[in-house]
Amino acid sequence: MNAAMNAPAWDPAQYLRHAGHRARPFVDLLARVPDPPGAAPRIADLGCGPGNVTVLLADRWPAARVTGYDNSTEMLDRAHVEHAGPTPGGGRLDFAHADVRTWTPGTPYDLIVSNATLQWVPGHAERFGEWIAGLVPGGTFAFQVPGNFSAPSHRLMREIAHSARWRDRLAETLRHDDAVLEPAEYLQRLTALGCEADVWETTYQHLLHGEDPVLDWVKGTGLRPVLTALADDPGAREAFLAEYRAALREAYPATAHGTPFPFRRIFAVARKGA
Incomplete structure (x- = not known):
């Protein structure tokens, strides 16, 4: 959960309200990641x-030394309290403050992963070369990012932010639909760096429950810049939410069994040459 251009404030409790749905893409990503070359691998989670998903790395490789990096104090405090410490397999799980926009590997890693973070980092593909250079021979760089910036959930958010009522306060707040690259572009970038790359996409059909569940979902992620920008004006915040809520209800109508929420994600696993 690293900084966007407008440094949104993060709320771990809100983010974790949909933890099961949010964790599934990381599980699917890890299923395609080969075992690191070292017996006690060093792993970075950007x-x-x-x-909550960093612990899955320690579950998969019990002897690993795993470090989760983030620039949100709120997120790191939660991670330290709930997950930091030695692991049953002799490894260790630690967390440290870092900004993905400037982070570089200080020591060789067997695996560098990133889950739903790089969309917050403008020009993130330009960092791939430096990160891959920080892998041991045969090491892996793997990530997944949302590929749904043209979906109604994000498009409506941008349209309202750019409307006459809100543009002076919010026009520069949100990311655009070029926040991530298309799968073919990621494939080209990674293979050009000498990696054996596996790139794919999946559209999950989440079935959400509760009142206004799509709004509740984006309050934990994509809407954070707006909530941060309007934090000092509760009246304006509620007015924006009311307008956005109405648009989401029309775009994602509830059914007798819940609210369907299609969510496209893009995955990449790149293995460095041995």
């Missing part, structure tokens, strides 16, 4: 958030 944008670890509250650490």
Whole structure:
């Protein structure tokens, strides 16, 4: 959960309200990651958030020394309290403050992963070369990012932010639909760096429950810049939410069984040459 251009404030409790749905893409990503070359691998998780998926790395490789990096104090505090410490397999799980926009590997890593973070980092593909250079021979760089910036959830958010009522306060707040690259572009970038790359996409059909569940979802992630920008004006914040809530209800109508929420994600696993 690293900084966007407008440095949104993060709320771990809100983010974790949909933890099961949010964790599934990371599980699917890890299923395609080969075992690191070292017996006690060093692993970096860029944008670890509250650490709820970072622990899956320690579960998969019990002897690993895993470090989760994030620039949100709120997220790191939650991760430290709930997850930091030695692991049953002789490894260790730690968390540290870092900004993905400037982070560089200080020591060789067997695996560098990032889960739903790079979309917050403008020009993130330009960092791939430096990160891959920080892998041991045969090491892996793997990530997943949302690929739904043209979906109604994000498009409506941008349209309202750019409307006459809100543009003076919010026009520069939100990311645009070029926040991530298309799968073919990621494939080209990674293979050009000498990696054996596996890139794919999946659209999950989440079935959400509760009142205004799509709004509740984006309050934990994509809407954070707006909530941060309007934090000092509760009246304006509620007015924006009311307008956005109405648009989401029309775009994602509830059914008798819940509210369907399609969510496209892009995955990449790049293995460095041995």
